[in-house]
Every structure is written in C-alpha cells, then in structure tokens.
Amino acid sequence: MRLLAKNDAPHPYPRLSADDACIFSGVRFLRNAAGHRFISQNDDGSAADERHGAKKIYDAAMSVPDGRFSSCSENCIKGLLGYLLKLESLSPVDAAGPGVRNGLALHARKPDGQFLMFDQADHSALTVFGRGTGIDAHFARAMDSLDELEKRVSFAWDPVLGYLTAAPDRVGTGMEVFRVVHLEGLYLIGELEAVLRSFEALQIGVRSVQLDGFSAAGHVFMLENRKTLGMDEREILEGFRRATDSLLEQELNARARLVREMPVVLSDSVHRALAIMRECRLLSSAEFLDLLGPVALAASLGFTAGVPYGEILDLFIFNEIDSAEAKGETPEEADRTDAKLAQNVHRFADMLKIVNRGRRSLP
Amino acid sequence: MRGFGALWYTSRAMKCELCHNNEAAEVLHRNENGLDREYYVCPACAAREKNAIKAAARKKRDKSRPNMSLTIHAIGAPVPPPVLDALLGATANFMGSLENAAMGDPSDLKCKVCGRSWGTFRDTGLLGCPACYHAFKELLEPRFKAMQPGLKHTGRNPQAAYAGDMREALEKRLEKAVREQNFEEAGRLRDELAKLGGKPGSRK
Numbered sequence: 001m002r003l004l005a006k007n008d009a010p011h012p013y014p015r016l017s018a019d020d021a022c023i024f025s026g027v028r029f030l031r032n033a034a035g036h037r038f039i040s041q042n043d044d045g046s047a048a049d050e051r052h053g054a055k056k057i058y059d060a061a062m063s064v065p066d067g068r069f070s071s072c073s074e075n076c077i078k079g080l081l082g083y084l085l086k087l088e089s090l091s092p093v094d095a096a097g098p099g100v101r102n103g104l105a106l107h108a109r110k111p112d113g114q115f116l117m118f119d120q121a122d123h124s125a126l127t128v129f130g131r132g133t134g135i136d137a138h139f140a141r142a143m144d145s146l147d148e149l150e151k152r153v154s155f156a157w158d159p160v161l162g163y164l165t166a167a168p169d170r171v172g173t174g175m176e177v178f179r180v181v182h183l184e185g186l187y188l189i190g191e192l193e194a195v196l197r198s199f200e201a202l203q204i205g206v207r208s209v210q211l212d213g214f215s216a217a218g219h220v221f222m223l224e225n226r227k228t229l230g231m232d233e234r235e236i237l238e239g240f241r242r243a244t245d246s247l248l249e250q251e252l253n254a255r256a257r258l259v260r261e262m263p264v265v266l267s268d269s270v271h272r273a274l275a276i277m278r279e280c281r282l283l284s285s286a287e288f289l290d291l292l293g294p295v296a297l298a299a300s301l302g303f304t305a306g307v308p309y310g311e312i313l314d315l316f317i318f319n320e321i322d323s324a325e326a327k328g329e330t331p332e333e334a335d336r337t338d339a340k341l342a343q344n345v346h347r348f349a350d351m352l353k354i355v356n357r358g359r360r361s362l363p
Numbered sequence: 364m365r366g367f368g369a370l371w372y373t374s375r376a377m378k379c380e381l382c383h384n385n386e387a388a389e390v391l392h393r394n395e396n397g398l399d400r401e402y403y404v405c406p407a408c409a410a411r412e413k414n415a416i417k418a419a420a421r422k423k424r425d426k427s428r429p430n431m432s433l434t435i436h437a438i439g440a441p442v443p444p445p446v447l448d449a450l451l452g453a454t455a456n457f458m459g460s461l462e463n464a465a466m467g468d469p470s471d472l473k474c475k476v477c478g479r480s481w482g483t484f485r486d487t488g489l490l491g492c493p494a495c496y497h498a499f500k501e502l503l504e505p506r507f508k509a510m511q512p513g514l515k516h517t518g519r520n521p522q523a524a525y526a527g528d529m530r531e532a533l534e535k536r537l538e539k540a541v542r543e544q545n546f547e548e549a550g551r552l553r554d555e556l557a558k559l560g561g562k563p564g565s566r567k
Contacts, residue, residue, distance in 0.1 A: 037477055037492045143519075150521055156493045162516025164496055166489040168503055169510055171496075173518040230513015 016255065018248040019132040020300040023180045023220065023313045026129020027138045027237075029146060030165045030174040033057055033124075034154040038166035057124045060153035064145075131310070133248065135177055139237055162229065172229030177240045180222045181247065182316065184297040185254030187219045188265055195250060196221070203227055204243050218289035218296075220316050223247070259301060267362035269294035270303070270354065277349035282335060283342040289316065291345075295352065302357040307348065315348075379405035381412070414486075474498040530556060 032038050033053025126145060128138040156164040163174040170176070186192040196206050207222045225240045258266045273291040277283075292315055299309045329337065354362060379387045385405035391412060393400045404412070470482035479491030481499055490496065496503065507514055533556050540549040 032493075034493070038490060038495075146519070155521060157521050158493070158496060158516075160515055161496060162518060162520075164493045166491075168490060168496075168506060169488075171507075172511070172516045175518075226510065227512050229507060229511040229516060232518035 016252050016300065018245065018252065020309070021182055021185075021248050021251045021255075022133045023182055023316055024129055024131050025133055025135050025138065025179040026127060026177075027135060027142045028125050028127045028129075028176040028178070029142055029163075030167075030170050030176070031057065031124050031126065031146075031149075031163060032156040032165065034156045036156075038156075038164075054124050057149070057153055060149055063152055064148045129178075133179065133245075135179070135237060135241060139177070139233070143233070169226070170228050173231070173233050173236060175228055175233050175236055176224050177237055178222055178224040179244050179248075180220060180316075181244070181251065182218070182220050182293070182296060182313070183247075183251050184219045184293045185251050185258055188258055188269060188294070188297070189254045189262065191250075191254065192219065195247065199223065199243065199247065202243050204240065217286045218293040218316055220289070220293075255297065255301060258297075263363050266294070266298070270298040270362060274349055274352065274354070277345045280342045280345065282338040283345055284338050285341065288341060288345060292316065298354070298362070303354060303362055304352055305355045306351045306353045379403065379408050381405075381408040469502055472499065472502075 033056040036053030036056065126142055126149070128142040128145070130138065158164055162172040165171055165174050183192055183195075186195055199206050203226045205224045205226050207224065223240075223244050225236050227236060227239075231239070273294045277288075277291055277295075292312070295304070296309075296312045296316070298304050299307070299312050304312075379385045380402045381404050385407060387403035388406050389404055389409045391402045391404045391409055393402065470480065470485070472481040473479065474491055474495040475498065476494035477491035479495055481502060484490055484495070484499065490499070504514070533552055537549055537552040537556065540546075540552060
C-alpha cells in the first residue's frame with residue numbers, strides 16, 4: 001500500500017512542545033486526620049459516627065490566614081475545572097449535581113491556575129494542578145500549603161510507615177504525582193501499547209481516563225507514580241518526571257513522524273472524525289472522545305483553525321463517560337442525551353476548519 | 364481508528380447475557396470445566412459474578428482451588444495474554460496459600476479499634492483506621508515488600524512545618540547574638556539548630 005509519503009525534511013514543527021501532549025498535571029497528597037477513622041462507613045455499610053476527620057482538616061484550612069483556602073459549596077473536580085478554566089464546554093458538568101458534597105475547603109486561585117481540594121471517600125486530598133507539564137510549581141505550592149496545614153492539624157502518622165492512608169499502597173509520603181497525556185500520535189503509528197507496557201514495568205501507573213486498559217477513549221491516559229514508601233517526595237517527583245518526559249518526547253516524535261511519513265493516515269483519521277461529527281444524529285460521550293482524539297492531534301500540529309487548541313483539549317476533561325445505566329437513564333433518555341450532544345458537536349465541527357500549515361497540508 | 368462503531372453497537376444494542384435486561388458493558392470470561400466461555404454482561408452482573416467467585420474461592424481455599432477462573436475487562440479492551448493471565452493467577456494463588464499457611468484463614472482477623480476485618484480489606488482495598496496498620500502488620504508487610512522500594516518512610520514528617528518555623532526563629536536569634544558578640548548564646552543556639560536537623564533555611 002503506497003500511502004506513505006517519504007520525506008527527509010527536518011522536523012516541520014519546531015514549536016511543538018511537551019505541553020501540547022499533556023492536558024494537565026498535578027500533585028496530590030493524601031492525608032487523614034490523626035485519631036479518626038479513614039472511611040465514613042462501617043463494615044456493614046452503616047454510617048460511622050464521625051466523618052473520617054475531614055471536618056477537622058477543613059477547619060484547619062479555614063484558619064489559615066491570607067485566604068489561601070476558602071469555603072466553596074462545590075466539591076466536584078470537574079466543576080472545579082470549569083471554574084479553573086472558565087470554559088463553556090459542549091457538555092458542562094453541573095458541579096452541584098448528585099454525589100457532590102458541600103462545605104469543604106478548597107480554593108481555586110485564578111492567576112496561577114491551581115487549586116486545592118479536600119475530602120474524598122476515604123481520605124482528604126490536597127491537590128494542586130494546572131495546565132501543561134509543570135509539576136514542580138504544583139509540588140512547591142502543595143508543600144507550602146501542607147506546612148500551613150500541619151501547624152494546625154495532626155495527620156495520621158507512624159514513625160516507620162510515614163503518613164497513614166486508607167489504601168496501603170499510598171502509605172509513606174501519601175503522594176501522587178500525575179500527568180494526563182494525549183497519546184494519539186503513538187496510537188496512529190501503532191506503538192502505543194508497547195510504550196505503555198514498558199511504562200508499567202517502570203512502576204508508573206497507567207490509567208485510562210475513560211474506559212479500561214490501553215483502549216482509552218480519545219487515547220487520553222493518566223500516568224501516576226506507584227511508589228510512595230522508601231523514597232522521599234523529591235525522589236518520587238524526579239523519577240516520575242524523567243519517565244514521563246521521555247514518553248512525551250516519544251509522542252512528539254510520533255506526531256512529527258505522522259506528518260512527515262504518514263500524512264494520509266493522519267488526514268484520513270481527522271477527516272473521518274470530522275465527517276462523523278458533522279453528520280451524526282446520536283453521539284455518545286465515549287464515541288465523541290474517540291473522534292476528538294485525531295482532531296486534537298491535528299490542532300496541535302496547526303492544521304485547524306476556528307477553535308483554540310486549549311479549548312479542544314478541555315473537551316477531553318469535560319466529557320464524562322457514564323453508561324445510561326450508571327446515570328439511571330432509560331434508553332429514551334439516553335437517546336435524548338446523545339441527540340443533544342450530537343447537536344452541540346455539529347456546532348463544534350462547523351466552527352473547526354482544516355487549514356494548511358505553511359507549505360504543509362493534510363492530503 | 365479504534366472501533367467507535369463497535370462501541371456504538373455494543374452500547375446501543377447488546378443486552379446482558381445473564382439478566383437479559385441491562386446493557387452489556389463488560390466481557391466476562393469463565394473457564395467452566397476446561398471450556399472457555401465468554402459472556403457479555405452488564406456491570407451489575409459482572410460485579411455479582413465476581414463477588415460470587417471470590418466468596419466461593421475463599422471458602423474453598425483451604426481445601427482446593429475452584430475449577431473456575433474469571434476475568435473481566437471492558438468491551439473493546441484487549442484481552443490480556445493467557446500466559447500473563449495464568450502467571451498472575453498463579454502468583455495470586457501462591458500468595459494466598461502463603462498467607463493462609465502463615466495465618467490460617469486471616470479473613471476474620473479484625474482491627475480492635477475500628478472493627479474492619481482482613482476479609483473486608485481484601486475486598487475493598489481500604490483499611491479502616493490508623494490502628495489497622497498494626498492489626499494487620501504481618502499481612503501487609505509482604506505487600507509493601509512487593510510494591511515499594513523500601514519499608515521505611517524517608518520523606519516529609521509532621522514536625523517539618525514546626526521545625527521550619529523554629530529554625531527561622533533560631534537563625535534570627537543566632538544572627539542577633541553574633542552581631543552583639545554574645546558568643547555563649549550563639550553557641551547554644553547553634554546546638555539547638557543542629558538538633559532540629561536539615562540544612563539552614565530549609566524545610567524538608
């Protein structure tokens with residue numbers, strides 16, 4: 001099959017950076033208040049007397065001066081992302097929807113685009129994250145905030161095991177450092193699975209943000225550290241950064257290779273996706289993310305206009321895949337939801353134009 | 364491009380082969396008396412089957428391994444290679460048998476503070492309270508050895524914030540003492556700073 005155009009020209013997009021393939025990154029510290037249960041339920045499913053000490057941590061956060069933490073009624077990660085990014089997405093998530101717990105400490109600080117969040121099912125998590133690959137700034141801010149908190153509240157601690165968490169695989173530092181990456185380039189050149197398997201061998205967790213295993217919708221994955229005990233926080237951060245930087249470099253090389261050697265494959269994926277987006281009448285979120293993958297890839301390479309690249313990446317975050325059953329929808333309701341998404345996607349696809357990039361174009 | 368068509372088809376049309384009611388979302392592999400059977404099932408049935416197999420396996424663990432294995436993955440996701448699957452299963456069985464040999468059946472072992480049992484932890488992956496770490500110490504240690512690079516915490520500690528503030532205050536007093544040529548006081552302050560550990564001006 002003579003589809004591939006060989007071309008030995010230098011890298012066509014010197015401006016392509018790791019941030020183009022990394023949707024967001026961050027650092028999380030899992031903490032539980034000392035002397036409290038980790039989880040809010042007893043073994044038999046009944047509610048425990050106290051709510052795993054989250055209130056104690058909340059109160060401590062509230063007493064930190066300079067307004068670093070402030071009360072917020074929305075404790076939903078996707079709602080917070082909406083606040084953080086101020087994006088009107090195709091399917092905005094209602095942060096006050098079911099399952100959202102109110103009244104816990106968190107604060108989004110707009111200028112540097114990071115926020116802190118507390119209270120999850122079995123721990124309180126201090127999360128600092130933002131766009132792009134910059135985990136160092138997030139780490140520094142998280143450590144600074146932990147200093148403030150630890151002056152005001154005691155966390156569950158053991159001199160040998162370190163910070164105690166409900167999940168023993170996080171004991172020690174209780175630290176999770178993560179990057180959410182879009183690996184469409186590696187997928188299209190057929191190297192995604194091999195690369196991700198090598199990652200698992202490095203003890204870096206690979207989680208698909210949607211669906212399972214290496215078949216993530218839109219080929220968006222969350223990479224996170226697995227080691228938390230026996231290494232200090234900086235060592236964990238450095239090891240993770242080294243490993244994920246190399247992955248991002250491979251992804252960028254794959255993108256460049258696609259343009260240079262496989263433009264028809266790239267073009268076919270993008271045009272096929274856009275055609276379905278323009279013509280569909282029912283569209284599930286999972287299918288939409290699959291279609292969005294190659295479109296975002298083309299946008300990162302400068303082949304699209306009309307919608308900023310950052311906003312295209314945000315769509316990965318804002319679309320949640322829940323089966324109709326999980327959302328408690330009847331088949332008719334699910335159809336209505338899918339029809340609404342399809343209509344919104346028509347507008348998105350109409351706004352998005354395929355353009356030439358210098359002398360390059362998608363065949 | 365990976366099969367969004369297939370995803371569409373399965374999410375629209377396929378019913379669970381067990382309850383024939385809900386939408387199938389997962390593939391369940393059963394090895395029944397040597398025959399490999401594949402069922403397309405809804406999440407509720409998948410969870411129920413998984414729990415039933417786990418419960419049966421736990422009951423029979425002391426006698427013999429059940430002649431049935433179960434793997435679940437999302438529709439469209441690659442099935443793990445059988446060799447890897449078998450290896451993982453064998454490792455889990457081996458660990459389970461070691462666990463049993465060492466402890467008897469530890470499922471009923473409970474934390475005296477919060478009442479969480481080892482069996483519940485095995486099902487949920489979550490401990491109930493800080494005391495669980497002591498109650499299940501022997502059972503948790505092999506897991507740490509397998510997963511973590513060390514068995515002792517070497518990172519940040521709760522005194523760090525306090526020590527940081529303390530160090531800052533002591534350093535200021537030390538500067539003042541040196542400026543005023545109060546060397547006796549300066550020596551004492553230096554000793555106190557040394558006790559706090561870490562580098563000057565740093566917070567671990």
